[in-house]
Amino acid sequence: MRPFAYAAPGSVDDAVAVLRDAVPGTKILAGGTTLYDLMKLGVEAPPAVVDVLRLPELAGITVTDSELVFGAGVRMADVSDHPVVRADYPALAESIWRAASQQLRNMATLGGNLLQRTRCGYFRGTDFACNKRNPGSGCAAIEGHDRHHALLGASSLCSATYAGDFAIALRAFDAVVDVVGPRGERPIALADLHVEPGEDPSREHVLDVDELIVRIRVPLTPAGRGSTYLKIRDRESYAFALASAAVGLVIDGQGVVTESRIALGGVATRPWRAVEAEQSLLGQPLTAESARRAGEIAFADARPGRTNRFRIELGIRTVADAVRTAGERAVR
Amino acid sequence: MRVDAYEKVTGKALYGADRVLPGMAFAALALARTGRGRLISVDTSAAAAVPGVLAVETHFDLASPGFVMGGGFGFQSLQPMTDDHIAYRGQPIAIVVAETPVAATEAAEAITAEYEDEPTALHLDSEGATTLVQEEAIPLPFLADLKVGDADAVIDASPVTIEGTYEHPPQHAVPMELNGGVVHWDGDTLIVHEGTQNANALRFGLAQQLGIDAANIEVRSPYVGGGFGQKNSLLVHIGPLALVSKRLGRPVKLVLARTQTFHNGSFRPASRQRIRLGADETGKITAAVHEVDQQTSRHDLFPAMHTETSARLYGLSAYRGRQRLVQTDVQTPGYMRAPFESPSMFAFEQVVDELAYKVGRDPVELRLANDTDTDPISGLPFSTRYVADCLRRGAELFGWSGRNPEPRSMRADDGSLIGWGVAIGNYPCNTAATNATLTAGEDGRVTVAVDGHEMGQGIRSTIALHVAQDLGIPVGDVVVQVGDTTVGTQHLTAGSWGTASALPSVHSGLRELRKHLDVADTGDVEVAPAVAAVGHAVTVHADSVGPGQPADALAQSMTGHLAITGPEYPGFVTFSWIAHFVEVRVEPTTCRIRVPRVVSVADCGRVASPVTAASQVRGGVIWGIGAALREESMVDDRFGGFVNSTLEEYPVMVNADVHSIDVDFIDKPDYRYNPVGVKGLGEVSMVGAAAAVANAVHHATGRRHYRLPIRIEHVI
Ligand SMILES: Cc1cc2nc3c(=O)[nH]c(=O)nc-3n(C[C@H](O)[C@H](O)[C@H](O)COP(=O)(O)OP(=O)(O)OC[C@H]3O[C@@H](n4cnc5c(N)ncnc54)[C@H](O)[C@@H]3O)c2cc1C
Numbered sequence A: 001m002r003p004f005a006y007a008a009p010g011s012v013d014d015a016v017a018v019l020r021d022a023v024p025g026t027k028i029l030a031g032g033t034t035l036y037d038l039m040k041l042g043v044e045a046p047p048a049v050v051d052v053l054r055l056p057e058l059a060g061i062t063v064t065d066s067e068l069v070f071g072a073g074v075r076m077a078d079v080s081d082h083p084v085v086r087a088d089y090p091a092l093a094e095s096i097w098r099a100a101s102q103q104l105r106n107m108a109t110l111g112g113n114l115l116q117r118t119r120c121g122y123f124r125g126t127d128f129a130c131n132k133r134n135p136g137s138g139c140a141a142i143e144g145h146d147r148h149h150a151l152l153g154a155s156s157l158c159s160a161t162y163a164g165d166f167a168i169a170l171r172a173f174d175a176v177v178d179v180v181g182p183r184g185e186r187p188i189a190l191a192d193l194h195v196e197p198g199e200d201p202s203r204e205h206v207l208d209v210d211e212l213i214v215r216i217r218v219p220l221t222p223a224g225r226g227s228t229y230l231k232i233r234d235r236e237s238y239a240f241a242l243a244s245a246a247v248g249l250v251i252d253g254q255g256v257v258t259e260s261r262i263a264l265g266g267v268a269t270r271p272w273r274a275v276e277a278e279q280s281l282l283g284q285p286l287t288a289e290s291a292r293r294a295g296e297i298a299f300a301d302a303r304p305g306r307t308n309r310f311r312i313e314l315g316i317r318t319v320a321d322a323v324r325t326a327g328e329r330a331v332r
Numbered sequence B: 001m002r003v004d005a006y007e008k009v010t011g012k013a014l015y016g017a018d019r020v021l022p023g024m025a026f027a028a029l030a031l032a033r034t035g036r037g038r039l040i041s042v043d044t045s046a047a048a049a050v051p052g053v054l055a056v057e058t059h060f061d062l063a064s065p066g067f068v069m070g071g072g073f074g075f076q077s078l079q080p081m082t083d084d085h086i087a088y089r090g091q092p093i094a095i096v097v098a099e100t101p102v103a104a105t106e107a108a109e110a111i112t113a114e115y116e117d118e119p120t121a122l123h124l125d126s127e128g129a130t131t132l133v134q135e136e137a138i139p140l141p142f143l144a145d146l147k148v149g150d151a152d153a154v155i156d157a158s159p160v161t162i163e164g165t166y167e168h169p170p171q172h173a174v175p176m177e178l179n180g181g182v183v184h185w186d187g188d189t190l191i192v193h194e195g196t197q198n199a200n201a202l203r204f205g206l207a208q209q210l211g212i213d214a215a216n217i218e219v220r221s222p223y224v225g226g227g228f229g230q231k232n233s234l235l236v237h238i239g240p241l242a243l244v245s246k247r248l249g250r251p252v253k254l255v256l257a258r259t260q261t262f263h264n265g266s267f268r269p270a271s272r273q274r275i276r277l278g279a280d281e282t283g284k285i286t287a288a289v290h291e292v293d294q295q296t297s298r299h300d301l302f303p304a305m306h307t308e309t310s311a312r313l314y315g316l317s318a319y320r321g322r323q324r325l326v327q328t329d330v331q332t333p334g335y336m337r338a339p340f341e342s343p344s345m346f347a348f349e350q351v352v353d354e355l356a357y358k359v360g361r362d363p364v365e366l367r368l369a370n371d372t373d374t375d376p377i378s379g380l381p382f383s384t385r386y387v388a389d390c391l392r393r394g395a396e397l398f399g400w401s402g403r404n405p406e407p408r409s410m411r412a413d414d415g416s417l418i419g420w421g422v423a424i425g426n427y428p429c430n431t432a433a434t435n436a437t438l439t440a441g442e443d444g445r446v447t448v449a450v451d452g453h454e455m456g457q458g459i460r461s462t463i464a465l466h467v468a469q470d471l472g473i474p475v476g477d478v479v480v481q482v483g484d485t486t487v488g489t490q491h492l493t494a495g496s497w498g499t500a501s502a503l504p505s506v507h508s509g510l511r512e513l514r515k516h517l518d519v520a521d522t523g524d525v526e527v528a529p530a531v532a533a534v535g536h537a538v539t540v541h542a543d544s545v546g547p548g549q550p551a552d553a554l555a556q557s558m559t560g561h562l563a564i565t566g567p568e569y570p571g572f573v574t575f576s577w578i579a580h581f582v583e584v585r586v587e588p589t590t591c592r593i594r595v596p597r598v599v600s601v602a603d604c605g606r607v608a609s610p611v612t613a614a615s616q617v618r619g620g621v622i623w624g625i626g627a628a629l630r631e632e633s634m635v636d637d638r639f640g641g642f643v644n645s646t647l648e649e650y651p652v653m654v655n656a657d658v659h660s661i662d663v664d665f666i667d668k669p670d671y672r673y674n675p676v677g678v679k680g681l682g683e684v685s686m687v688g689a690a691a692a693v694a695n696a697v698h699h700a701t702g703r704r705h706y707r708l709p710i711r712i713e714h715v716i
């Protein structure tokens, strides 16, 4: 780890001002569970960090009559413990408490969670070629261990998985993040926040370096109650997803699906919405076959690497199981 | 009961690296970033320029510590930073000392090097790996292939034959306590605080490396935060640390990063087990062949001892073992909990399960039918062998009679496939020569200093309990000192011989103490009044050796060498035994495998300390489940070394993976083995557990798995 400068502004306005005038490469610091980790590994080496953890504007969870609003500085642990979130948006709560460990959740924030970086082992070890860490150096994963790598949204330069869980559930619910920068505040749909690796794997999201996420808004939807986040992993806790699915459904009195939301995690280079899979469920009753079919549609374009082909079938089944659970929870 | 529970829970217990000494500096290692080759140059200029850096060293005048299984003291014979040879990725190439750990780490990372790369072989089948027949490569009697009768001919002539080849991956123990410690010099005396299972080997190994008298070295290791074999000998960082500490005239602390412990310490080597069994139509086993290929390093031959246990599992008339070593470009592998027995039982006990299916007999019944009182290899009786009782009691506790033998026949309400599997395990009961010093003080407290190390297994509690029960005094009045070369020899504590070796000398020390206190041979003792009557504190010494072990073993132990005997003793053979019953559930769609309940019943002789004994078994079972379903040290052929070298990527079990584990003991003393009737337990707890999981997975899914770990991709 190299020495770095540290600033802890007292308000969002101050933070924006500090960021605007900061030396190039300055990073926003929240819980530090990704950033410090990568700094210790030598993957990130910011000359300065701007600590936003205690900014008052980033705190708190509120429920309005149209939205759930999460401050970007809210700790993961506080979301999974929130009674309204747990009751009305089980997928959101589950995506948090099935992530990381209690110690990490006590420290990590929602804003940091959304912008966490991939767990690709070659990215995290500075000895290896990696187009994301060191643009143009190549990709060691192509001929290497790619068991956890992305099946969807990869490019020839990078197939690193977006590893976070919360963003998957947010993606299913059409969440919006509010971002503040020197040019003021702007909303960004979660769908537009992360980008695929394409020609530039080092670019993972659309925020400018001096922009700060202040809050995350989730529009209220009855599909919240009929939702689940299913995460399949190598052990029952403290592991990233091999495949995950956030599903929210509304089913009418006749048992017909009237609203359907499916997002995929652990399998794509960014939070992935499976729109065609959602549509396949609409307007008909939910059956084991239709749930499976939705999974198959979701993975129709999946492209496996050397050792991760099994995760296509696993992903299909994960979607099918999540659809079934969401169906059981859905309001009728 | 755990006598040090309070200290541990409140953080009062001081582990090696917890020492904070005045003027202490901090060290960090820079590691080789090539799989094998020659070091052309090391650039330390950037490291030396980091503020706070006191020293950057790339070369040391250190003799080899010798390989612990080759008459030496080190986990491997190769001492890094003594020449330009890089044998494996992760080998240290420089050590930095600085005023703070942060500066030391930063400087270590700033070190760059140039290498001349050489091709690497990392797997059993890699091009360039060299395969040696063990008994030819290491011509020692105890490593000779075990052979009784003509096993191949008997199998060929048997009405039922069965065979299988099983692959076991490399694994790492990843104990919570990282490797590392604090060293300092007091005049000419070197003092080492380091978590180790073998303080005396550190002492004599460092003496050899540094060319100084062992009398001038003290090693203190009162607590070890998990050893599991990785801390059973001198590690490569301590010699250099001692030299830099001397040069700087300051105490120096070094704690390896988690990833560094994957290369600077031993690991369980990859192995391949080929088993052949012959049996009659009822499933009575006639003969077995067990052939093993086990990975080792280029610089040391880590002996394979897989057949020692498989030969003793059942009553066979003929047996042939064959063990080969495959040299690869890794650090020297070593003894990770149940080092050979877990992999070989994973194979052997699956073959036995297959046999049960082939002859249409219940797997428990089949095992009972193959029980024996006699060791097939030596023809001697087992001193005690209650594995049949383990099987019967386990079956009852588990409810085994409710099992439908048909694979895929049992389902849970949620549609999960239920599988029930059984396997047995054994582990040799070796004995180490030990010393004990007991002191009865005027305050009525009894201090016991004994050969042993507290790795969390509870040896301190077991000894305290034994002394308290013998004298009829509160456990709180017994002070147990272990792991400290200033109070005793501190022979290696491993191989499940710790308690069974320490207790006999404590036991004879107690007899001696009673004599000197002038009290009866048995019965409660009022210690303070007895001491008052004598007029001063009373100190006695005692020692013990294993049955038939020559007394010069004690002298051998005092020189830091292994001084063990067994499991064949004059007139008998001693093993510990266990039976595991495992339920797995395989989810109907996503096929996740869970282990909701396990019943394990062990025969470890008399149970010397019920609470810590039950924890040992639970821990062993958890390791077995981890081995069966999760753990594998991954290799990337292009780079060498192990790539999943963090707790995040190396999937040790977590609490959420652990459900009900019921433990019971036969609790019958083995007085032929030693006067306290106690056999080993820590290792046998794990033996067979992975096999029982694999057998349960077979029962649930109808598929047998020949390779560990069994992951989701193998069952989906
Ligand atoms: C061992 C381990 C296991 C884990 N397992 C999981 C898991 O299973 N599932 C999962 O989802 N996550 C997992 N995580 C990731 C963890 O959830 C994230 O590290 C955490 O959420 C990041 O939050 P933070 O507040 O610590 O962010 P930081 O580390 O402080 O920041 C992370 C990134 O976000 C940026 N940032 C932070 N806040 C803001 C803001 N308000 N505006 C703009 N940019 C910002 C930072 O600049 C940085 O680039 C795991 C992490 C570890 C170390």
Ligand code: SF4
Binding pocket: A118, A120, A121, A122, A123, A129, A130, A131, A132, A133, A138, A139, A140, A141, A142, A157, A158, A159, A160, A201
């Ligand atoms: S997959 Fe992406 S992150 Fe991983 S090594 Fe390749 S380029 Fe780097």
